[in-house]
Amino acid sequence: xxxxxxxxxxxxxxxxxxxxxxxxxxxxxxxxxxxxxxxxxxxxxxxxxxxxxxxxxxxxxxxxxxxxxxxxxxxxxxxxxxxxxxxxxxxxxxxxxxxxxxxxxxxxxxxxxxxxxxxxx
Numbered sequence: 001x002x003x004x005x006x007x008x009x010x011x012x013x014x015x016x017x018x019x020x021x022x023x024x025x026x027x028x029x030x031x032x033x034x035x036x037x038x039x040x041x042x043x044x045x046x047x048x049x050x051x052x053x054x055x056x057x058x059x060x061x062x063x064x065x066x067x068x069x070x071x072x073x074x075x076x077x078x079x080x081x082x083x084x085x086x087x088x089x090x091x092x093x094x095x096x097x098x099x100x101x102x103x104x105x106x107x108x109x110x111x112x113x114x115x116x117x118x119x120x121x
Contacts, residue, residue, distance in 0.1 A: 026101070028103070032096055060078060060080070061078075075108075076108050077106070079105040080102050
């Protein structure tokens, strides 16, 4: 069914960045792994507010890091518990704000290089 010309868009438009965001302390901003809504096989939409909080860690990519973060850098993928983060909107996109202590594991990209084995004694 074609969309009407005067119908409002359901997606938010990305706004151009108005300011440079610098984080403080050990804060990390990651992409929101999902919107929380699910759809059943029958087609019913279950809103995020009706779903119990998941008790499993999720992977997501790091967007920004604060000056005191030591183990994570932008572009890494981290494993974290979603309840430990706060939702934040930056330039029209939804992200999660975490502390470094909430990170369970870090996966850095290899950049096409093979890992060399360490020395054996």
